[in-house]
Amino acid sequence: MSVRLEAPAIAADATARDRRANAIAFAVMVGLIVLAPFVAYPFFIMQALCFALFACAFNLLIGYVNLLSLGHAMFLGLASYVCAHAAKVWGLEPVSAIALGVAASAALGVVTGALAIRSIGIYFAMITVAFSQMVYFFCVEAPFTHGEDGIQAVPQGRALGLFDLSNPWILYVFVAIVFLFGFLAVQRTVNSPFGEILKAIRENEPRVISLGYRSMQYKLAAFSLSAAIAGLAGATKAIVAQNASLTDVSFAMSGEVVLMTLVGGMGTFYGPVIGAFIVVSMQNYLAQYGEWVTVIQGVVFVACVLVFRRGIVGELAARARISL
Amino acid sequence: MSGNDILVTDGLSKRFGDFSAVSDVSLRIQRGTIHALIGPNGAGKTTCFNMLTKFIAPSSGRITFNDRDITAMRPADVARLGLVRSFQISAVFPHLTALENVRIALQRKRGDSFDFWRSKSALEPLNLRALELLDSVGLTSFAYSKAGEISYGRKRALEFATTLAVEPEMMLLDEPMAGMGHEDIDRIAELIRHVSANRTILMVEHNLQVVANLSHRITVLTRGRVLAEGDYRTVSENDEVREAYMGAGHA
Incomplete structure (x- = not known):
């Protein structure tokens, strides 16, 4: 085949640069997690890490498969209730209780995902909203969730029977490890053979089908993984806060995770983490302004969409021509 | 049924409400040939094409591929049998590099890629084959360029390389020359000839001229029906074809 090449080749392999940038970003993040409890209130950092992980899970769908779930709070909330119940009523140690919560959310992800991924775009989003409303209703009515009261005074217990999580320092290390595990799980998923197919589906689904991939199964697997994370x-949040409440299954929570991800930068690994910290910080430090927090959040959101569409990390990465 | 026909349709029809887009189209595509399906706008070429690739379901009729009834099959499964389509708008994955584009197709040989726990370095053994395929369409030096950043003609070449990666027995090309200048048309014609070795090609084309030297057999569609069939000479000398399709300019 003799097809001539006229233009000079742009054969620069950017992957090495990306790898270096990611290694640095990861080191910085770990460093900040280590230093944070000496500077800020540890309980606040732990909660923010839980939300950051939640945003990473959401980002796996919107950023890499182009699926907008508007009901993701159902996975956060259900796992929170199941874990709290298992720890408090059944007396399970925290790691098992968390595992049970994850299993419940993953199962919910498989069931709701199997029905939702048949639709695309706004219809997909609306079906996820419908499911999350059902789960919300279930959590209001089910006896074990205690309705408006939620599950309070969840014991933190000893992780694996060894580490006493009621010690705030041990708890902090525990939460940091869970967060890093989840964060790396998302990163690995995106950078796996499976992730390659997901990205291809995001870019051009009919083409992926025409190459012989059953794209639905890939989307369902991604949806369930995201639900599990x-x-x-x-x-983890239930163990940290020692409670599970309706806030975590509410529609507002599903909206908040969208905000976190967009502000930080969807389709980037670090964006959702930074976005989560910004949103949680705003709620925390602006709490004195009461109702105005929502207004300020709204303004930040609008500003983000107008000024940096790719989110904070997205804009930085685009400017430096790397992917983070 | 003749063992020499790879793709056969019997009375293929598609109705959208009252409108009959394709009616009673029976095609026989011979193994190892380049077959062109041509016709003016609205002749039902693309509808026909989409039915063959299972992207839309026929209202009635039957499609067999290698003597196997594929009428009710899902598109991904038809592709796995070796019947792979291209798209009218060049179908690449714009944010992936050319190499990654081809590798997506090569990945299918691993079976299903649900291994989310493994590093994508597991795919590196495929790089060599991907580079070979890119080389065969003249894209070696664009291997690490994002597919969205290369020229239209090259995107088409990349699409060919990607399709070849799944080693299809038969390729269905949807207007491969659409929106191209003269130089590119020659290049793509050369590519089609290149990839047609040991395989069957069915292409849908708007323009009779570009398929003249390329195809062994031509089927002309108008208003959803087969008007004429044969080699270029037979078809181009058919009065009905001249009248209905080529218009006064060619008469």
Whole structure:
């Protein structure tokens, strides 16, 4: 075949640069997690890490498969309830309780995903909203969730029977490890053979089908994985906050995770983490302004969409021509 | 049924409400040939094409591929049998590099890729084959360029390399020359000839001229029906074809 090449080749392999940038970003993140409890209130950092993991799970879908779930709080909330119940009523140690919460959310992900992924775009989003409303209703009515009261005074217990999580420092290390595990799981998924197919589906689904891939199964697997990781965030949060409440299954929570991901930068690994910290910080430090928090959040959101569409990390990465 | 026909349709029809887009089209595509399906706008070429690749379901009729009834099969499964389509708008994955584009197709040989726990370095053994395929369409030096950033003609070449990667027994090309200048048309014609070795090709084309030297057999569609069939000479000398399709300019 003799097809001539006229233009000079752009054969620069950017992957090496990306790898280096990611290694640095990861080191910085770990460093900040280590230093944070000496600077800020550890409980606040732990909660923020849980939300950051939740946003990472959401980002796996919107950023890499182009699926907008508007009901992701159902996975956060259900796992939170199941974990809290298992720890408090059944007296399970925290790791098992968390595992049970993750399993519940993953199962919910398989069932709701199997029905939702048949639709695309706004219809997919609306079906996820419908399911999350059902789960919300279930959590209001089910006896074990205690309705408006939620599950309070969840014992933190000894992780694996060894590490006493009621010690705030041990708890902090535990949460940091869970977060890093979840974060790396998302990163690995995206950078796996499976992730390659997901990205191809995001770019051109009919083409992926024409190459012989059953794209539905890939989308369902991604949806269930995302549900499981959101569950991990919710279950861990129940141990940290020692409660499970309706807030975590509410529609507002599903909206908040969209905000976190968009502000930080969807389709980037670090964006959702930074976005989560920004949103949680705003809620925390602006709490004195009461109702105005929502207004300020709204303004930040609008500003983000107008000024940096790719989110904070997305814009930085685009400017430096790397992918983070 | 003749063992020499790879793809056969019997009375293929598609109705959209009252409108009959394709009616009673029976095709026989011979193994190892380049077959062109041509016709003016609205003749039902693309509808026909989409039915063959299972992207839309026929209202009635039957499609067999290698003597196997594929009428009710899902598109991904038809592709696995070796009947692979291209798209009218060049179908690449714009944010992936050319190499990654081809590798997506090569990955299918691993079976299903649900291994989310493994590093994508597991795919590196496929790089050599991907580079070979890119080389065969003249894209070696674009291997690490994002597919969205290369020229239209090259995207088409990349699409060919990607399709070849799944080693299809038969390729269905949807207007491969659409929106191209003269130089590119020659290049793509050369590519089609290149990839047609040991395989069957059915292409849908708007323009009779570009398929003249390329195809062994031509089927002309108008208003959803087969008007004429044969080699270029037979078809181009058919009065009905001249009148209905080529218009006064060629008469």
